[in-house]
Amino acid sequence: MRTVTFAMNISLDGYCDHTIGNPDEELLDYFTETMDDVDLLFFGRVMYQLMFPYWADVAKNQSGTADEIRFAERFSAIDKVVVSRTLENVEDNARIIRGNPAGELRKLKQQPGKKISVDSVSLLPELVSSGLIDEFHLVVHPVMVGKGRRLLDAGSLQEKFNLKLVDTVVFKSGCVALHYLKQ
Template identity: 30%
Template structure:
């Protein structure tokens, strides 16, 4: 079964919108390696329409230019790219197609196609749907030490909490936190009476 991994740049206050406006000062070799290990290793990439348009408008030209990022651009071009949209789409970037049918059934079918990784970069609306449907296997957050203070946040308001477990973590020299979360069981009910048992007690003389 394929694994679905979503990777997002996040500010300290949870903003994931328009990272091109605030995250580049923190991009270094450590972050480049982390991004390549997640999205660069995916054989299939799932996109929302806006994110796909942004990628398709930049990466094919970067691959053709043959610059320092051409290697990564070729990885993106060679990967199978599946776009979620309500409108019928025409594609000019190779290996691109549209997700057909019911979202949950279609994504479940993708997961069942065999081994490998389905990656996401950005595409917040798609990540939200995957989390809500229990289809996301890994949530990779690169948390930057900056409060952007405006913009879309990953988690919207809802009645149902989403429990997660921290599976891996690292701190880059820039102060960026590289965090990998996986689904978890909901914690047992508890209140202050349970919590206070873990407070330090006065030492006995």
């Protein structure tokens, strides 16, 4: 059975917003390395639209720093599933599913392959409650934003979900990467 990971950048006060920081060389290297064992990305519509076509264009045009290009090439090469009721089409090696994200992820988890990385705050409560997320990679940025989308809204989980911290990385920028496994 495949392992399902969840990866997200968050502010110190628990908000998930792609504008909270600029990934430096260390962070790009960290996220590139976390994708070494991943062969499927599982997105919600919003995260997919934040990441594409930006990173695909960086990979195709070789625009950006060497670290950005390496991340973009790795990211773009991985197959993607996008959960959306409204998207008409997706790029290259991506496909759309229209409903039942937990059921679809459960089927994908049973198939042979490497890890599946979930990148969707909106799907997180359903996938956690369904017992589908096996590990978490959270990068906490040294900033408080006080607004935006929270990692989890109050009452979004029906029961407590225990995790075990297995690794911590402190970056020069003050960001801290926390790696947790489901207990």
